[in-house]
Every structure is written in structure tokens, then in C-alpha cells.
Amino acid sequence: MIQTLEWTEGGVRFVDQTKLPTEEVYVNCTTYQQVADVIRNMVVRGAPAIGVAAAMGIALGLKNSKAETVGELKREFDEICDVIGKTRPTAVNLFWAIRRMQEKFETARVRPVQQIRQTLIEEAQRMHAEDIAINRAMGQHGSALMPASGGVLTHCNAGALATAGYGTALGVIRAAIENGKKIHVYADETRPFLQGSRLTAWELMKDGIATTVISDNMSGAMMRQGKIGAVIVGADRIAANGDVANKIGTYTVAVLAKEHGIPFYVAAPISTIDLATPDGSKIPIEQRNRTEVTHIAGKLITPEGVGIENPAFDVTPAKYVTAIVTERGIARAPYHESLAALWSAEAQLTTTGSSRKQQL
Ligand code: MRU
Numbered sequence: 185m186i187q188t189l190e191w192t193e194g195g196v197r198f199v200d201q202t203k204l205p206t207e208e209v210y211v212n213c214t215t216y217q218q219v220a221d222v223i224r225n226m227v228v229r230g231a232p233a234i235g236v237a238a239a240m241g242i243a244l245g246l247k248n249s250k251a252e253t254v255g256e257l258k259r260e261f262d263e264i265c266d267v268i269g270k271t272r273p274t275a276v277n278l279f280w281a282i283r284r285m286q287e288k289f290e291t292a293r294v295r296p297v298q299q300i301r302q303t304l305i306e307e308a309q310r311m312h313a314e315d316i317a318i319n320r321a322m323g324q325h326g327s328a329l330m331p332a333s334g335g336v337l338t339h340c341n342a343g344a345l346a347t348a349g350y351g352t353a354l355g356v357i358r359a360a361i362e363n364g365k366k367i368h369v370y371a372d373e374t375r376p377f378l379q380g381s382r383l384t385a386w387e388l389m390k391d392g393i394a395t396t397v398i399s400d401n402m403s404g405a406m407m408r409q410g411k412i413g414a415v416i417v418g419a420d421r422i423a424a425n426g427d428v429a430n431k432i433g434t435y436t437v438a439v440l441a442k443e444h445g446i447p448f449y450v451a452a453p454i455s456t457i458d459l460a461t462p463d464g465s466k467i468p469i470e471q472r473n474r475t476e477v478t479h480i481a482g483k484l485i486t487p488e489g490v491g492i493e494n495p496a497f498d499v500t501p502a503k504y505v506t507a508i509v510t511e512r513g514i515a516r517a518p519y520h521e522s523l524a525a526l527w528s529a530e531a532q533l534t535t536t537g538s539s540r541k542q543q544l
Pocket of ligand 1: 341
């Protein structure tokens, strides 16, 4: 399996997603500031991978810290969390991961400084391992929703590269194929950063999964021609009412899917569900640099000085979402009830060690 990111004795190692698919090179970060930079510059990207990277960045910062008292360590810890928390605003997994590390710090702070460091390093590694297990569970739940055969459209990259491994939307597709379904993936190229044509196509081809890349403006025609049996995408943040923030262009795909009577599924871990955000209008949307639109592979493709918009994400209203696949099961409308039930199942899991999955 592709190692999107990895904790090593020498630092945190990332496959450089800005270079794929033409070069498979790795970036090794030895400071938390470098980890913040690779998140900001999208060397690592995708909500769950950003969350794990954040946790590893925090762990790395603590590992490097020269603090001798818990008070000193806590001051450095707060500064590290602050720097990492300012990298990308939309993927809620970033803030979920920081909060989880903060909670771990609080429970560990009665211990000696060196033990606190070790506890937080282990927590970051646990989050990495858990993310892969979560994606596999999500894959099994979502597999049943996939058509027995035919085309499935995806947008952006919600695969192994967007997670610690296996993927969310692509995890569902992988599981469906492992379960005997004959799926052909249509990958939107995903302007402007080209996550679909560069990353989704690369990782699916590596796995021998039949893949066709289409430019973003082709999906409607493909649906009309009957080539698409289902759509499945990932998410960066899901509001309490089921509105979904995901890569720019997802909304267009969802509206087209509804018009053509094609189910539109979202696959995301519980950590992407943000019950504190009531609806999609409250989700902060990251605006990225204009050069992502004006240039392709470093070459200017627009007139100099033209006006540019570059929102990295859009919001798909819940009414377009057929179902949301999580590691705890499948949520359907009304989402404010089904998502809250899935979320509290997690709370019960962490506090009592038992799962309410069967009751949902
Ligand atoms: O800007 P990116 O590449 O980080 O955006 C990624 C997406 O929009 C993904 O679809 C989302 O994070 C889900 S990844 C499992």
C-alpha cells in the first residue's frame, strides 16, 4: 500500500503529492514548522491525511522540544498547535486531530516531561493506524451501495493518498472490487490542482483498477450517456444537517447526479462530521493562490492580470446527498438525526468501550 505519510526515527516522511504522477519522491520533515508547510503547500492533502499529519507534526515538535518542566512543554505545545491550526481552514480533521492531541496532553500532564512526549508520539502513531482501519470499515459498509458493475464517478482524490491508507471514497470502490463487483472508475480531473487526473488515476492504476480520466466539464455528458451508475466522493467537513464541504466542483456533480437519477454518496470518517457547525453556510471555505488557476505546470495559461477566483471547496446541500458512509454505518436523511446518532455512538465507544453500531 502507498505510504502517504509515515513516522520514522528521522522525522515525518511524506510522499510529495505536488510531484505525482511524474515523480515519486519523498519529503522528510524534521521540524513541526516544516510539517505545517507541507500541509499548507499540499505536499500532503486530503482531510484525513491532514489530520494525521497535524498529529505527527505536533508529536515531532514535542520530540524536538528542550523543555524541562511540564509548564514549559505546555507553552511550546500550545504554540505548535497554533501554528499547525493555521495551515488549512476547511478540513475539520485538522482541528479534530489537534483537539485529540490536546486532550491527550491534559491526561498525560501529571507524568514526567519525557513520558508526556512519548505518550503524544504514540498517540499520533495510533491515529495513523486507526485511520487505515476506519477506511477499511467504511469500505465494507459502502461496498453494498456500489453497483454490481459499470461506471462510478469520483471527484478529487479521496483515496490512499488523502488518508493514511486505502482511502474513503476510493476505499469504498476498492472494497466493492475486492467483494467481486466489476467497477470502472471515472475520475474527474479536478481543476485547478488536478487531484483527479494526477493522484486518483495514479493510485487506481497502481492497483490495476480500470480508470478513465475525464475533464470536469464532461461528467454531465457521461451521465446522460448512461455511463455512470453512482457517484462517490469524500468530504472535508460535514455539517450537522448533512451539508457537505468537498473539493470545488463537487456541488456541480451532485446537482447533475440528481437530474439524472444517479445516487450521490459521500464517504467520510466520523472525524469529518462537525456537529458544532449547524449547516454548510457556516463552513469556512479556503481561498487559495491565484497561480493555481492562472498556471498549469508552471506555465501561464491566462492573460496577465485577469480577475481570478480560487475557492478550494464548495458546499453540497444535504438534499443532493443520497447517503453518507462512515466507519460506523450509513447515514441517510434526516441527517441531523442520523449523523448525531453515529457521532454519539463514537462517544459511547470511547467512554465505555462498547459499540452501538448494531442499534443504529
Ligand atoms: O485540497 P485537497 O486536495 O486537500 O482537497 C481534498 C478533498 O477535497 C477530498 O475530497 C477530501 O479531503 C476527502 S479526502 C478522503
